[in-house]
Amino acid sequence: MSKAPRTEDPRRRDVKRAPSVVVINTGDGKGKSTAAMGMVMRSVARNWQVAVVQFIKSGKWKVGEEKVGQRLGVEWVAGGDGFSWDSEDLDRSAELNRETWELARRRIEAGKHRLVVLDEITYPINWGWIDEEEVAGTIINRPAHVNVVITGRDVPARLVEIAHTVTEMQLVKHAYQQGIRTIRGIDF
Ligand code: ATP
Numbered sequence: 001m002s003k004a005p006r007t008e009d010p011r012r013r014d015v016k017r018a019p020s021v022v023v024i025n026t027g028d029g030k031g032k033s034t035a036a037m038g039m040v041m042r043s044v045a046r047n048w049q050v051a052v053v054q055f056i057k058s059g060k061w062k063v064g065e066e067k068v069g070q071r072l073g074v075e076w077v078a079g080g081d082g083f084s085w086d087s088e089d090l091d092r093s094a095e096l097n098r099e100t101w102e103l104a105r106r107r108i109e110a111g112k113h114r115l116v117v118l119d120e121i122t123y124p125i126n127w128g129w130i131d132e133e134e135v136a137g138t139i140i141n142r143p144a145h146v147n148v149v150i151t152g153r154d155v156p157a158r159l160v161e162i163a164h165t166v167t168e169m170q171l172v173k174h175a176y177q178q179g180i181r182t183i184r185g186i187d188f
């Protein structure tokens with residue numbers, strides 16, 4: 001079915017400039033973290049200071065974007081100690097994730113970075129390792145120019161409430177379901 005091209009301008013006229021926004025990429029489909037990295041690229045292109053804080057994944061599990069990010073002058077903080085099912089000591093994992101949150105909180109409050117990505121932060125929040133209300137409070141009270149991007153499945157309703165843009169990546173198919181293992185260059 002074809003449709004006639006639109007002839008009237010659909011854009012609204014009352015848009016205003018915001019000093020910063022809060023963006024959430026959630027859902028079960030692939031693309032949450034990669035879309036966040038796309039925003040990192042755009043920010044770097046505008047000469048913004050950028051910080052990426054990765055929860056869950058540890059410093060020794062280097063994703064490809066960390067390599068490129070560091071080349072681009074992005075500050076990279078990889079806390080956590082890997083996936084919870086690999087953890088030998090969940091109390092220790094909880095502690096590491098709380099420490100990572102402290103590093104993230106301080107960066108948001110300092111206002112040096114114009115973009116702060118909190119990658120996979122929804123997991124430690126949902127497991128009760130990081131206080132949801134503290135995260136929400138820190139984001140609400142952030143310096144006006146600090147943009148925050150959150151990624152991870154099952155984002156808490158409280159964070160949706162305070163965000164400006166929330167996208168749910170919908171799983172249609174994933175290679176993993178066909179028994180294909182994660183691919184360097186595509187998945188990390
Ligand atoms: P990506 O980093 O590729 O954008 P993501 O951030 O949306 O993925 P995560 O849950 O953080 O999703 O993904 C962690 C790893 O699992 C990545 O290697 C990703 O490609 C892969 N993955 C993403 N979605 C799925 C899925 N629905 N089933 C299996 N593996 C997935």
Ligand code: MG
Nearest residue numbers: 032033120151
């Ligand atoms: Mg991810």
